[in-house]
Amino acid sequence: MSSAESLTPITDDIKKLLRLERLPHIWCGGCGIGVAMKAYIEAVLRSGMDVDKHVLVSGIGCSSRMPGYVKLDGYHVTHGRGIPFAVGLKTARPDLEVTVFAGDGDLVTIGGNHFIHAIRRNDDINVIMINNFTYGMTGGQYGGTTPRGSRTLTSPYGHIERSFNIPYMAASLGASYVARWSPLHYRELTKTILEMFEVDGFAIVEVVSPCIMYTGMNAMEAVHMMKTFRERCVINHNADLSKIDIPSFKEDKPIVLGNFLRREVPSFQTLYREEIIKKARGR
């Protein structure tokens, strides 16, 4: 699909979109969240849109701290509720390009109900999900994305539950755009976010980025993490999404990445304005 070759670095401009006075940030050295933040900022700069029309929304968690470092209108709301806040904002203000940047626990565990219904309605928002397979901010308990068998703070004998396969779930619910990348794939991720801005409807990218601090099951240093990505990642845009779950970081199973899906399906917001308001006012 997208070739990452055409991207040239724009580091100085990226700095201008950071709230530098807020540094140092709270993230652990080597955590992948910062890479995804940079990819988002670069995509904003390359989007050709008025930068002031880009708005960030997040919930609670390490990942959700991201809007606090980016010099855009940003709303850091309650745990799991970034999506409905973003949907209200986007619905009221179609001129804005609204992106939710949050963690796996926030988006699909406590916020799971909003996640599935926003996709079903095909709400016109972008979601960048940092999947670190745990609740990083609270110290590494298991959640809805924690691989079976993992030992975490609250699964000391090994985790017995199954975990979500995010792209498969999003695709099956009818999302307009579904992708998955890792912090090693900065350029691909940037291009993906750019495409997400163009899409009408729910666009999601899962950023596979294990918490290097707390995931006992895959505790690794940042360098080791990147090495793992280099060895195990396979890019397959046409992958069978039902088979791309990430059962464990210890296993050798490939981590499948790619821009899996892009559909032309009108969003709730488009349909409401084009059908409902017209009908209601016409009568």
Place this chain on the structure above:
Amino acid sequence: MSKVEIDNRLLKPGVYFMRGNDASVEGALIAGCRFFAGYPITPSNEIATLMSRRLPQVGGIYMQFEDEIGSIMAVLGASNGGVKSMTATSGPGFSLMQEAIGLAAMTETPAVIVEVQRGGPSTGLPTQVGQGDVMQVKWGSHGDYEIVAYLPNSPQEMFDMTIKAFNTAWRYRVPVVVLSDQMIGHMREKVVVPPYEEIEIVERRRPEESPEEFLPFSNKYLIPPMAVAGEGYRIHVTGLAHNEKGYPTTDYETVRKLVTRLVRKIRDNERDIAEYEEFMADDAKLIIVSFGITSRSAKKAVRDARSKGLKVGLFRPKTAWPFPYWRLQELTNNGADVLVVEINMGQMYRVVREHVRSSEVYNMPLTPGACPSPEDIYKKIEEVYPR
């Protein structure tokens, strides 16, 4: 004072025969509400039903969410986009909204919530009346914050107070609740829509400084001007304790200033915000305090008592929060006793006892499901009337 934004699909000035819940919808549209998000719950359903039909007629959007948490969050999102927005619910749904109400208070996001009370606790009595949410409205979310709650007792007041709720929310940057009840919500009565020129409409105060100088949570103001998304101010808004710039902080002094301001912006203005009605209260030896549907029975009981020579009066708070305690104190300074009548086991009763120290304060604990008749209240009057 700004004007009603004229749209030929708004309800025209005139006299109508309307249900309370419907009157609330028409009031909201006239106040400028253009976004509604909700989840069905009895006895507030008529509000969502009419909104789904009426909002798109005036170019607004109705959304039904997966739950009340999503609904109130969407309302806060729309509000931060500069669009007047509201939701409607009843007890159980209102409970689910509490975390978001705290967020609205902390981020100073205006929002209107119409809460049509039913009997509780829990799922309780979905179709029957209750007034048991007086305390939930005030203390439902954690931490210290102030909220405003109106207490309509007629369809006319559902109309008027919904407009007022928008004005108060956008003037003070707080969530405002219209605390109605099943009987007022479902009652049909005369509703007068006044000429639009007579209706006050309040808009947010906008920042005057440049984006570089603007402090979105400046303590220079009690109520800071509000920047909305996409205006170029590049604000950071968080539910975390924050400094004037909006950035998270744990600095004791900074947090002290913030929380103090959040509370003071209502407490310092309580006399401008609070409203009440008095009926034969000046010379009364016993003052009945009652609101919403029960205040209508209480008024009849006061008339009956007067016809029998008993000096009884009515004090009807039209806002539960802030509670107009100063006026009640004035009315009881001469030693008048108080009887609180409400459909709960003693919620506003506690508030009245807190403020009326010089005389007896009685209550009439009532379980939900029915409104006391004037005769029920009259019996209680005879029992406690000072002789």
